Amino acid sequence: MIINSTELQNNFGKYLMLAAQEEIIITRNGTEIAKLTAIKETSVKNNTLPDKVHEKAPEYSTYGKKATYEEFLQLKQESDERFEYIDGEIYLLASPRTAHQIAITELFGIFYNFFQGTNCTPMISPYDIELRRTPENISIVQPDMMIICDLEEKLNEDDYYKGVPSLVVEVLSKSTRRKDLIQKLDLYMSCGVNEYWIVNPDNKEITIYLFEDNNISDNATFKNNEAAQSFIFDGLSAEIQRIFRV
Missing domain, CATH: 3.90.1570.10 (tt1808, chain A)
Structure with a gap:
């Protein structure tokens, strides 16, 4: 599906739901600038959290796996880093620019x-x-x-x-x-x-x-x-x- 940026802004909730079913291409002035896709879970080999966080980007990175709320709370207690926990996934917060x-x-x-x-x-x-x-x-x-x-x-x-x-x-x-x-x-x-x-x-x-x-x-x-x-x-x-x- 292809939509323009104005249509996306005016009906974001609708297209957020549609993105779970198909990829949505967003255009501005006729040029493709972005796409809206569903987030797919990353498979893991075991159920334990990794010993170290491997950053995918300098400002906001993820473990790449799901975790329970209890695992998140334990991680917070054992680390001095800053974390967020969103929909069952842990994210590491790094220093802003x-x-x-x-x-x-x-x-x-x-x-x-x-x-x-x-x-x-x-x-x-x-x-x-x-x-x-x-x-x-x-x-x-x-x-x-x-x-x-x-x-x-x-x-x-x-x-x-x-x-x-x-x-x-x-x-x-x-x-x-x-x-x-x-x-x-x-x-x-x-x-x-x-x-x-x-x-x-x-x-x-x-x-x-x-x-x-x-x-x-x-x-x-x-x-x-x-x-x-x-x-x-x-x-x-x-x-x-x-x-x-x-």
């Missing part, structure tokens, strides 16, 4: 000032967020930044947050693009996040998705001299040129 850090720093400053005096709190990574598709299907992610509006109500006795952020921000890199645009988008959409900001330093664009009833109800992309505008927080905006100043 300069453009990533500048974008997050600028956004955090904007968000911090905007939410002063409210019940919403901006938080930045590393900070574990537990998301459940079902009671048994648990994922642990570390979004680059998030807005939490029920922090005090959802802290457990060990001072860990057990709620769902209202807004989540992820900054793309070449190695995280597929995870952020497909797997994490679907995870956030399915688990109660209301708004998802995807920050793209390469294209100097911010795309914002509004989620309602476990589906995409609206989205918008901002670039050049525009300011990204939140759907759920009236008046919250971020100038594109400020976010991508390098």
